[in-house]
Amino acid sequence: MTTSEMATVLAWHDALNARDLDTLVELSSDDIEIGDAHGAAQGLEALKDWARGLDVQVEPGRIYVHEGVVVVEQRITSVTGETGAEASAFRVVHDQVTSAFRHPDLPSALAATDLTEDDLTG
Template identity: 40%
Template sequence: MSAPDLEAVLAWHEALNAGDAERLAALSHPDVELGGPRGPAMGRQVLKDWVGRANIRLEPLRSFRGGRTVVVEEEATWRDADTGEKTGGATVATVFRVRDGLVAAVVRHDDLEDALRAAGLEESDRVGQG
């Protein structure tokens, strides 16, 4: 995987954490695949709608990569839309697939072990120092 693919995933996190749904959509493939606790969905509009209601921040902790796949372990924080107060938090991991410089799939897992297994990656595929 090239550094630009990892950079695309990190830019995706920046847009999400800024609450910038338009930028997040622009960094994502038109048919972006989304997966998580509520099941699968597809498309930029679904992604934008999710950003508007999820009130989530995903702070990258560790990254792993192989092929066009990046797994990021993240500290997730949810906040109340009205008060901004923290309503929950957890360490999760997300499998990203990058195509043509855009995030083409985003599948959240409850933990790093599950995400690495789903992506066919191992601890030895870790990149960076975080």
Template identity: 55%
Template sequence: MSTSEIATVLAWHEAVNSNDIDTLLELSSDDIVLPTDDDDADQGLDELREWATNSGVTLEPGRMFVHEGIVVVEERSTWGAEGTGAPLDEAIAFRVVDDKVVMVVRHNSLADAFEATGLTEADLYQA
């Protein structure tokens, strides 16, 4: 378990929530892979900048699970301008390499994220 990976993911959340695009880009790899609504993936810092600028998302991290560069976060996310959307409980899986987020994948539930990543409750991060 790596506190570096957790710190990277928490800083990434903070950058998203504060709309600090420069920090968000610094925390992300040049070829970051992002989810899209149409089940395809977008890739690269330009796509991340566009998503962060236009999504209006606020992410409230809950429990975090980590193993070998994979961090799964229970999330309460609010989408839309200034948090006008209904809060959504979901899980987001991050792949972190060399203190950079290289992949972000949204899941409908923690169980779905565990199934996709192979993580389990045993991988719970405790500070």
């Protein structure tokens, strides 16, 4: 199951970066929750609105997985070329993302999900 969950999250990143909303929707549950420190929203329309509003590319880095929870360290590049780092926590059920929450950094995402370095994938 771990490989499937990782593949789903990586495909989700690819669709997000390509602004391929059809694939992003296919990879997400109807009641997906998305959020960050500024709030949360639910549903596919909220997901599409959020994705349309992004002005960054998200490059996945280290991946942590445990029982359907996937935390991804991410390198963020804005349209102006500025770079930064953050992390996102995903819940994957039956090869669909049911939630995606952005965190300011990897330690915050790991703490929010109770994942540890033991959950780091190869």
